[in-house]
Amino acid sequence: MAEFYGNFGGLQRTCSLLVVVCVIHLSVVIVFYLRNFSTLARIPTPVLSLQHEPTLAPENSTRNSSALGTPEVDIRQGDNQTLQECPETPPRLEGPLHVDFSEPVKLDKLLKNPELSLGGRYMPSECVSQQKVAIIIPFRDREMHLKYWLYYMHPILQRQQLDYGVFVIEQDGDETFNRAKLLNVGYNEALKEYDYNCFVFSDVDLIPIDDRNLYKCYDQPRHLSVAMDKFGFQLPYNQYFGGVSSLSKEQYLKINGFPNNYWGWGGEDDDVYNRLSFRGMTISRPDHNIGKCKMIRHARDKLNQPNPQRFTRISRTRETMDTDGISSLEYSVVGWEKTRLYTKIVVDVGKAPHL
Ligand code: UD2
Ligand code: MN
Numbered sequence: 001m002a003e004f005y006g007n008f009g010g011l012q013r014t015c016s017l018l019v020v021v022c023v024i025h026l027s028v029v030i031v032f033y034l035r036n037f038s039t040l041a042r043i044p045t046p047v048l049s050l051q052h053e054p055t056l057a058p059e060n061s062t063r064n065s066s067a068l069g070t071p072e073v074d075i076r077q078g079d080n081q082t083l084q085e086c087p088e089t090p091p092r093l094e095g096p097l098h099v100d101f102s103e104p105v106k107l108d109k110l111l112k113n114p115e116l117s118l119g120g121r122y123m124p125s126e127c128v129s130q131q132k133v134a135i136i137i138p139f140r141d142r143e144m145h146l147k148y149w150l151y152y153m154h155p156i157l158q159r160q161q162l163d164y165g166v167f168v169i170e171q172d173g174d175e176t177f178n179r180a181k182l183l184n185v186g187y188n189e190a191l192k193e194y195d196y197n198c199f200v201f202s203d204v205d206l207i208p209i210d211d212r213n214l215y216k217c218y219d220q221p222r223h224l225s226v227a228m229d230k231f232g233f234q235l236p237y238n239q240y241f242g243g244v245s246s247l248s249k250e251q252y253l254k255i256n257g258f259p260n261n262y263w264g265w266g267g268e269d270d271d272v273y274n275r276l277s278f279r280g281m282t283i284s285r286p287d288h289n290i291g292k293c294k295m296i297r298h299a300r301d302k303l304n305q306p307n308p309q310r311f312t313r314i315s316r317t318r319e320t321m322d323t324d325g326i327s328s329l330e331y332s333v334v335g336w337e338k339t340r341l342y343t344k345i346v347v348d349v350g351k352a353p354h355l
Helices: 002-042 141-157 179-193 251-254 268-278 310-314
Strands: 132-137 163-171 198-202 205-208 243-248 292-296 332-338 344-346
Touching: 132 141, 132 179, 141 163, 141 205, 179 198, 179 268, 179 344, 198 205, 198 251, 243 251, 268 310
Parallel strands: 132 163, 132 198, 163 344
Antiparallel strands: 198 243, 205 292, 332 344
């Protein structure tokens, strides 16, 4: 019996010890639980809110995008809300617009637009754009035209809810102008900055006069400037692909980009048309009313005289397109400038061969 009581005393001590250990364990668990709970409760909104971040957000910033695809939701709005994909038809479009080149325009208001980031970058704060659009402008010595372009185009592109960047590709030096090669340079340089999957190639002197003409990409390569005032608001011919056009990255690569060997005015747009049709693509266009646009009147530039080789070159697109294009592009960047309205890249594209 004494032995039993002795054992019982031991058992009692062990049990008490066990109870103490359990109480300590429970308290530790409760303390940890409460601490984590209060941390979680503090996480909420502002951390992820980039909605009205000032202009220097990195170009490759926080989008939760898939490889090429369009992100379906965005985490920029903090308050536990996710952004939906932008609608097919942007809700703030105005339709026909008043565009006038007779009065000078001022860019000061645009330069203060907090929604534009350095480099002429914009993405809507209210939804996630379906595409990432690089707008490429071939350029030399057309400051006044560029000013009009920026003045009219930024508000239009914003109403179109595009995630876009503007690239002005300026040919350095005083060699003959090479529009198509500059466009290839623009494609290449834009991709170094952001995961663009759509490219709009636009003359600096063309403005759409209806904002329903969306500057984005379609199932087929798109010709956007279909009814120009300079052609009496008609297409000059069915295969015409000049002015403003858009190609997805995939469409552009399928044709090996644009030709690099058209020096001077003319023919390069027809070569691009040939490339597209040789690769089995067709041209998509907005309807005639929506596709109306205005060109700023100008004289032929001194260093952009009609290219005498253009007709022979156009007749040989099929043989040349696989070797002359983005795959054979050579140039060097001479300088660049970023403002809130554009990224300008100054390039040496080489010399026209002497005839
Ligand atoms: C037509 C086409 C254009 C192109 C060109 C033939 C239209 C509206 N456009 O334009 O897409 O096929 O014929 O090459 O029909 N540029 C400069 N500085 C220069 C020269 C040209 O910036 O010194 C740029 C500028 O963006 C200009 C573009 O190249 O808008 C086309 O040159 P253009 O405007 O002189 O030729 P245009 O109006 O006949
Ligand atoms: Mn022009």
